[in-house]
Amino acid sequence: MINREAQLRFLLALLAGAVILAFLIFMPFLAPLALAAVFAVVLEPLHKRILRKLGNRESLAALITVFVTIVCVLVPLTLIGAQIFGEAGQLYGSLIGVGGEDNLIASVIDNLGDRLSGLYPGSETFFRGLSADLDIYAKRGLEWLLSHLGSALSSISAWLLDLFIFFVALYYLLRDGHRLKRQLISLSPLEDKDDEKVLGSLKLAINSVVKGSLAIALIQGAVAAIGFTIFGVPSSVLWGTVAAIAALIPAVGTSLVVLPAIAYLFITGHFLQAIGLAVWGTLAVGLIDNLLGPKLIGSGMRLHPLLVLLAVLGGIAFFGPIGIFLGPLTLSLLFAFIQIYTYLAKPAVERGERLGG
Secondary structure (H helix, E strand, C coil), X not given: CCCHHHHHHHHHHHHHHHHHHHHHHHHHHHHHHHHHHHHHHHCHHHHHHHHXXXXXXXXXHHHHHHHHHXXXXXXXXXXXXXXXXXXXXXXXXXXXXXXXXXXXXXXXXXXXXXXXXXXXXXXXXXXXXXXXXXHHHHHHHHHHHHHHHHHHHHCHHHXXXXXXXXXXHHHHHHHHHHHHHHHHHHHXXXXXXXXXHHHHHHHHHHHHHHHHHHHHHXXXXXXXXXXXXXXXXXXXXXXXXXXXXXXXXXXXXXXXXXXXXXXXXXXXXXXHHHHHHHHHHHHXXXXXXXXXXXXXXXXXCCCCHHXXXXXXXXXXXXXXXXXXXXXXXXXXXXXXXXXXXXXXXXXXXXXXXXXXX
């Protein structure tokens, strides 16, 4: 008679092999699947509202939610991406002085040198050398940006496939997410109340990252781009995008982009516009974090801005552009799992009613 333990070992070996094969099959689509799971959690309140309006017609409610996501997220991102690519090309052309145009950096620095030459004789020579050095560095930076944008556009077929997988997965996660949750709880070796705490912590981590640091950074970047457009800063959408990334840097944030823009307007003789942008940057951009932060994050898990910045940069390097979401989310999930483990490691009598409470 076959030993029962040997049977279980054999089945475990088969199960391990099947899991490895399944992972290899799904590995090319892990990024869009993970992003679909993130959006499914973030869009859950909207989906439930639509579901109630439609009388619990799950398929139609999920389809409408996906359509709203396409209209409100995909279309604007596509238009903004095209605008950024065009402005980067125009900025590169102005830096190298194509088409008979003056070199932008050289003209700005030389203008500053001429203004200071009356106060500090000989300063124009220093600024001419500085403009030449900055011109070289700026050209190299924009060449890198354009080359990477070009490579991203060249893999358009892979992007379209990932986009298709993302929207299909988002539809089914919205429609069948509650069933998947019940199956996970039934398969988990933990107690049901502990499973609920684990899933609740993961949901809290996702909402804290997406609705917290990233949402505030995107709003600050958008407001900065509007200010750049109003007050005449060239390539406003491109610099607004840079401001959104800079908003993740602790303490300084969007000032890394807004202050040079103010200096540019002042040096080029647009004094009123420079004052207006300074007021705009202080009031419209600077107060967003204080006004919207508590409302967007609520009582969620707040990551330190430095950790968010490193997670975004590391996520982009590891996952690609989608890493702007997956990087901070991975770090947030790490802290959530640590909190969950700390909770579950305690004896039952020492556990509180609420995780982390």
